[in-house]
Amino acid sequence: MSRIPPLPALKAFLAACRAGSYSAAAEELNVTHGAISRQIQTLEEWLGQKLFERAGQRMAPTPHALAFAVEVGEAFERINDAAERYGKGSASMLLRVSAPATFAMRWLIPRLDDFHQRHPGMLIQVQTATTQQISLAGSFDLAIRRGSPQTGHFSAQAFLDEWLTLVAAPSLLARQPLDTLMDLHRHVLLETETRPGDWQQWLNAAGYRAEGTLRRQRFDHFYVTYSALIDGLGLGVGPMPTLEHDVTVGRLVQPFADLRTPSRRYYSLTPAGVSKTLIHRRFEDWLVEQGNLGDSDK
Structure with missing residues (x-):
């Protein structure tokens, strides 16, 4: 001291x-x-x-x-x-949750009203992190991250599997149909600097072998790429079910929904030594329910 x-x-x-x-x-x-x-x-x-x-x-x-x-x-x-x-301790009715920005905006936040309706008086405060800020640092009670940490500083609860698939705005496909994989060369592929391998993963999973150069447009963060997708500026490789709501309401479509990459798993992470409050436990249970994954990786 x-x-x-x-x-x-x-x-x-x-x-x-x-x-x-x-x-x-x-x-x-x-x-x-x-x-x-x-x-x-x-x-x-x-x-x-x-x-x-x-x-x-x-x-x-x-x-x-x-x-x-x-x-x-x-x-x-x-x-x-x-x-x-x-x-x-258990008297707290506030839970601070750190989550990746796109996941928070497209999956978590649209569902939070359900949690608040079930648990009046309990408040979830969402703190977003970009890809460059994704390390488990900062002040939070629970973090949502893709992949389980390799250190013993956190306890992990699996709750959601995510995969990549091709997505596009309906207006784009109305102008420029995409009937087979061979039609990809007629479109612009929207890439994200912070997700450099996504397109190649999907192309490999789809078994696509390009005969020529595919046109590409790159953005810095996925939420910028998402905006370009919605505006019909090109095709994207997007995470599902993170973008499930956009598909449900018709903002995006999946031209080849069965062609997707292997799943990646999301976890809720709690710092070691933190006593879980009532709201903490209820939020974890709610995440599992929303993700439909169950306790297999607990």
């Missing part, structure tokens, strides 16, 4: 950075201007670095102080998150 600055000084420092002056910080914390000044001085002596400088009639944070405040603020938020997770 000797390498951690005094917590009262950090609290005063964050308030002064947030409020922009000692006086405003003193009012926020219900202490005197002098108390804030002394705490800031203590922190500056501990760091060996000036954090505030005079700007007219007030003391304003330096750029160095503002950068330090961002990191200290994030650390305090993590402490607060941990205290809530480990302190409230």
Whole structure:
């Protein structure tokens, strides 16, 4: 603990950075201007670095102080998150769920109303992660990821199998029919930088052997590719049943629904040592029910 600055000084420092002056910080914390000044001085002596400088009639944070405040603020938020997770136990009615962005938008969120209807008063807070942010880091109570982690830091519950298949907007196929695989060369293939192998996996599963070069258009994230798909700009390889609702309502069709890649499995992951609350257990059970996978991989 000797390498951690005094917590009262950090609290005063964050308030002064947030409020922009000692006086405003003193009012926020219900202490005197002098108390804030002394705490800031203590922190500056501990760091060996000036954090505030005079700007007219007030003391304003330096750029160095503002950068330090961002990191200290994030650390305090993590402490607060941990205290809530480990302190409230079964009394908590909020569950923070981290999920891949496309999966959250196209599969999880459209189904959440069912969970809330069954469990009034329980709140699911969805935090989305892009492919570049998919590591199991951050503050959450439960994470949804494709594939079971290889470390012992999480307990895993399988709940959904996903595969890739060809998808397209009905308007595109009305303009440019796709009756056989040989018609692929007449279309533009929409690719995603964060999913570089998806098209090749599907082409291999379909047994397609190209005789010429297929036209391609690449986007950075799948949710951008999805938008291009809906607009009829080309063909895509999409995850099912993640896009099942889009097929049901007619936004997308599956020209060759039986041609698909081997399944990949989704898991709900709970950090080791976290005591599962009532809402946590009910949400896990609900995921299994929605995914129709059961307890085979528990």
